[in-house]
Amino acid sequence: MTECRRPLDPIDADALAAGAEPVYAADAAVHAAGCAACGARIRAARGLLEALDGLPGPVEGLSGLADRVTRLRAFSSRERRTYALWNAPVLLTAGLAGAGTALLTLPTLSAGEQVSVGVAASAPLVALVRSAARWALDFLTLAPRGLEALSQGMREEGTLGLVALALLVPVGLALSRVLLRAPGRR
Numbered sequence: 001m002t003e004c005r006r007p008l009d010p011i012d013a014d015a016l017a018a019g020a021e022p023v024y025a026a027d028a029a030v031h032a033a034g035c036a037a038c039g040a041r042i043r044a045a046r047g048l049l050e051a052l053d054g055l056p057g058p059v060e061g062l063s064g065l066a067d068r069v070t071r072l073r074a075f076s077s078r079e080r081r082t083y084a085l086w087n088a089p090v091l092l093t094a095g096l097a098g099a100g101t102a103l104l105t106l107p108t109l110s111a112g113e114q115v116s117v118g119v120a121a122s123a124p125l126v127a128l129v130r131s132a133a134r135w136a137l138d139f140l141t142l143a144p145r146g147l148e149a150l151s152q153g154m155r156e157e158g159t160l161g162l163v164a165l166a167l168l169v170p171v172g173l174a175l176s177r178v179l180l181r182a183p184g185r186r
C-alpha cells in the first residue's frame with residue numbers, strides 16, 4: 001500500500017466511517033475513494049464502530065444493591081442522638097487509638113528517635129489512654145470473678161503494656177458487635 005501524501009484527519013475518517021460529513025476536508029470522501037491508504041483507514045474506523053455497536057448492553061446491577069443502599073441511608077436526627085448506635089464504632093476507635101499509643105510509649109519501643117517523635121506527637125492521646133485504662137480496670141472489677149483476678153494483677157503490675165492488653169477487652173466487645181451487624185449475619 002502506497003503512502004498517502006495528504007492523509008485524512010482521523011476525525012474526518014471517523015465521520016466518513018459513520019456516514020457523516022467530514023469536518024476538515026470537504027473532499028475527504030472523494031480522496032478516500034482514490035487513495036488506498038485513506039480507504040483502509042476509513043474501513044478500520046468503520047470496523048471499530050461496528051465492534052462498539054456489537055457490545056452487550058449495560059451489565060445487570062448488583063443484586064440487592066437497592067436494599068443495601070436503603071439500609072445505609074442517613075441516620076435520622078433521633079438516631080444520631082442514640083448512643084447505642086455509635087457505641088461500637090466509638091469504642092473500637094478509642095480502643096485502637098489507645099492501644100496503639102500505649103504501644104508507642106512502651107519503654108522498649110521508645111528508645112529510637114522515631115518513636116520519641118511519635119510519642120511527642122501522640123501526647124494528647126496519652127490522656128485518653130489513661131482514662132480508657134481506668135475505665136477498663138473499672139470494667140474488669142465489675143466483671144465476673146474470673147476477670148477480677150486479672151484486674152488485680154493489672155493493678156499490681158501497672159505498666160502501660162498491660163493497659164494495652166486490658167484495652168483489648170473493649171476492642172473485642174466492639175468488634176463482636178460490629179461483626180454481629182455485618183450484612184448477611186443478621
Ligand SMILES: [Zn+2]
Nearest residue numbers: 004006035038
Ligand atoms: Zn489519502
